[in-house]
Amino acid sequence: MTRILIADDHHVVRSGLRTVLEAQPGFEVVGEAANGMEAVEAALRAKPDVVVLDYSMPVRNGVEATREIRARLPRTEVLIFTMHDSQDVIEDILSAGARGYLLKADANDHLIAAVQALGRHEAYISGKLSAGLLDTLLAKRKRQRRGPLTPRERSVVQLIAEGNTNKAICAKLGVTVKTIETHRAAAMRKLDLHTTADIVRYAVKNRMVEI
Structure with a gap:
């Protein structure tokens, strides 16, 4: 079975x-x-x-x-x-x-x-x-070199793109606001992104979220 x-x-x-x-x-x-x-x-x-x-x-x-x-x-x-x-x-x-x-x-x-x-x-x-x-x-x-984002950074990018606040992301991932901000900043630096809108566009382009 x-x-x-x-x-x-x-x-x-x-x-x-x-x-x-x-x-x-x-x-x-x-x-x-x-x-x-x-x-x-x-x-x-x-x-x-x-x-x-x-x-x-x-x-x-x-x-x-x-x-x-x-x-x-x-x-x-x-x-x-x-x-x-x-x-x-x-x-x-x-x-x-x-x-x-x-x-x-x-x-x-x-x-x-x-x-x-x-x-x-x-x-x-x-x-x-x-x-x-x-x-x-x-x-x-x-x-190949591993992708620019760590698994946790990728999760944070996805959750941001889905419209979650830092507080909501903390609740879902079980981490502090400071940790979320650190992952967000690292991801934006690696991907050369500057705004939340940039994050959303990146996530949609790379099929991390659906529109």
Whole structure:
């Protein structure tokens, strides 16, 4: 039995995925989550075999949620479920530990096969890039310099772009206002940004938030 957690911020998407997956013999949906933080918490509770996770998640983005799930539950595979057909996105999710990438446009034809592959701890990629490119992309990612933002700086940038105040970000991340200001300043310096509007534009351009 393959135990599955579904994480997407749209209820209708979660409901549709549950219906399709539960109709498949050998699949069991053990939980749902509406944002990245809930996805991590639900995964730690249910310890699923596969997490079907939207790339563009609120509170904590899909990359950061993937990184934490894979770090704390190394036997749990992550299938990123997204509308973005991009090599940059694939490299991001690979660096975080995900081994599956499924375009929402391909879900009707590939969802079951993707979950089955990950349930066997095999890689699966849909869209223009095939699973055969996984090793090449991952090797390239390891050779490259790490991105300019730390995971916490990336989270702060996303939360700012989503319209959260410093106080709200403190509550969500469990840190002080001074720490948030430090991360914000470091991120803006690294990215050569100067205003909150610049942060929002950067986050939208890099698909950290949806508009």
